Amino acid sequence: MYKLKRNVLIIIGVLIVVIVGFLISDNTLKSGDTVRTEVTGMRGNNPSKRDNSNNVLDFTLWTLDGDEFHLHNLKGKVILINFWATWCPPCRMEIPDLIRLWESHKAEGFDVVAITIQSGKPKDIAKFVEKFNMTYSVLTSENDNDLLRVMDLFGRRAGIRITGVPTTFLLDREGVIREVYVGPRTEAQFWSDIKKYL
8 A cells, every 4th residue: 555655656746747847848838928930030939949941831631521731732821820629718719800810811812721639520620610600721630640740840840839729820921930829819919910921
């Protein structure tokens, strides 16, 4: 019995150390944080952890209809990449703002791409999208590893760890990340940055 208690205390101690380390890590953003970037290149909040191998991002995921989606097909557009989940209240809160942004500025070369994380099968996500009248592109994968790879790609490129949703990336017309937003934003907050790149 003594060994069991000791082992439990050791496990709890290790977990506390890991959690505290994670919370004080210098490359973890908190809700409400925005990482600003410079026109000359990507600047995350931890340059030593940034992946500068190639500033232009690309990935392949699937639409809710099962069609392949390639980010490079939107080349030349200003894009918001929004990592979100159907079960996430803050994500739901910003959907109307994203819809208004996309509807108001799509003719100017602006697009919104929502990447759905841990939200079930595409048919279930499609029901949610219909209920919330989401008119912009919504992507997913039957394989969570595909989604995690895309999240990791964006996180490495920005020099951050994506730890929650919504997390949104603003890409300029060249496909370079210019802003990172952690937590929900309003239409006006997004627009103040987007208009610089349109």
